Amino acid sequence: xxxxxxxxxxxxxxxxxxxxxxxxxxxxxxxxxxxxxxxxxxxxxxxxxxxxxxxxxxxxxxxxxxxxxxxxxxxxxxxxxxxxxxxxxxxxxxxxxxxxxxxxxxxxxxxxxxxxxxxxxxxxxxxxxxxxxxxxxxxxxxxxxxx
Numbered sequence: 585x586x587x588x589x590x591x592x593x594x595x596x597x598x599x600x601x602x603x604x605x606x607x608x609x610x611x612x613x614x615x616x617x618x619x620x621x622x623x624x625x626x627x628x629x630x631x632x633x634x635x636x637x638x639x640x641x642x643x644x645x646x647x648x649x650x651x652x653x654x655x656x657x658x659x660x661x662x663x664x665x666x667x668x669x670x671x672x673x674x675x676x677x678x679x680x681x682x683x684x685x686x687x688x689x690x691x692x693x694x695x696x697x698x699x700x701x702x703x704x705x706x707x708x709x710x711x712x713x714x715x716x717x718x719x720x721x722x723x724x725x726x727x728x729x730x731x
Contacts, residue, residue, distance in 0.1 A: 586690060588710055591683040592717045596728045598672045598680045602653045604724045605670060605682075614719035616712045617697070628661075636698035643696075664692035678730055684717065 594601055604610065608629050611621035620632040624644070631643045645666075647658045659667035668686035675681055690706050 585687050586706055588686045588688070588713055589684070590710075590713055590717055591681055592721050593675060594680050594682055594721045594724050595678060595730055596680060596724050597678060598653050598674050600728050601672055601680045601682060601724055604720070604727070605656065605672075610723065614723050615716050616719075629658075633697070635696070639698075641696065664696040665689060666693075682717070682720075684713065686713065 608621045608623050611629075611631060612618045615621075615631075617633045617635070618631050619634055619640070622630055624630050627647050629645045629647060631645070633641045633643055635641055644661045645658050646661055647656055649656050653672060655669060655671045657667075657669040659665075666686065666688045668684065671683045671685075673681040673683065688709065690709070693709060
């Protein structure tokens with residue numbers, strides 16, 4: 585199962601980044617393909633997604649906040665089997681490095697979401713995740729501009 589690792593530096597303190605990461609209703613603003621997202625229970629998230637063929641699909645994930653303001657782990661509760669973690673590392677008082685790690689099966693991702701197969705599927709997922717991280721960075725920095 586491939587592992588994707590990406591990171592991005594955000595001009596905001598870690599607690600601000602953490603708060604934005606946990607505003608599930610904002611996921612459609614920065615996670616590609618998410619039409620709607622909502623909390624379910626104390627550790628669940630349900631997302632309504634649009635597949636590459638324009639079809640709708642639900643995806644449920646369970647989150648575990650291991651260390652508030654530092655690390656969150658997550659996994660889907662059914663196929664496609666996706667899991668990962670987000671870690672926040674302070675650079676200084678106004679900058680935070682966000683690191684994302686995600687494990688996924690390209691075949692399962694193709695079956696669930698459509699799109700290209702094989703290596704092309706992995707490349708598309710990596711490109712999407714990088715774009716999502718930049719959208720998240722922009723969202724946080726626009727909401728909390730430095731003075």
